[in-house]
Amino acid sequence: MDMKKRILLILIAVAVVAQFIQPNRTAPTTDPTNDMLFMTQAPDEIKTLVTGACYDCHSYRTDYPVWAYITPMNFIIQDHINEGREVLNFSRWNEPSSRDEAHECGEEIEEGEMPPNNYAIMHGHAQLNASQRSSLVAWFNSNMTKKKGKSDRD
Ligand code: HEC
Secondary structure, X not given: XXXXXXXXXXHHHHHHHHOOOOOOOOOOOOOHHHOHHHHOOOOHHHHHHHHHHHHHHHOOOOOOOHHHHOOOHHHHHHHHHHHHHHHOOHXXXXXXXXXXXXHHXXXXXXXXXXXXXXXXXXXXXXXXXXXXXXXXXXXXXXXXXXXXXXXXXX
16 A cells, blocks of 8 residues: 555544544533523514524524534534633523623624624524614613623613
């Protein structure tokens, strides 16, 4: 066997073995009554939009696409999800630390920062048209606390 073939086979073997190395995707079970959309009694239209555009990264209700299981994408994607849950976690809205950035939601959507573009391109359910974007902005702005660390009932 020539050198090139041997190197190629080694690379393939490494890539195959790498597929068995997967990030930790386990999410804790949470009480559905602690969910942001439940707690705020969001209307159905808002529920659908927020679930489709934000929940994969900002809740424990993540739907993984098939490519999220391929090494090394899996680690990059999981890292991003962990970071998203860290700043804003709609699954444990009862905890003030999950809501620290809540006041930023409207602005982030308005500026087109959230959902991230590279994610929306790959997920039809996260693509917002102009009217969906403005109803989300209006809803977040009137339902999320303006000040950091305060609950939405303050
Ligand atoms: C693909 C994953 C992903 C999706 C989908 C997503 N986010 Fe994020 N979001 C992140 C990550 C990662 C961060 C933290 C790093 C950063 O600020 O970019 C973040 C940060 C934020 C912040 C904090 C802003 C800041 O700069 O500190 C807010 C507010 C936010 N997201 C709201 C939303 C809302 C609302 C949606 C849905 C419309 C959404 N995000 C959808 C991944 C996501």
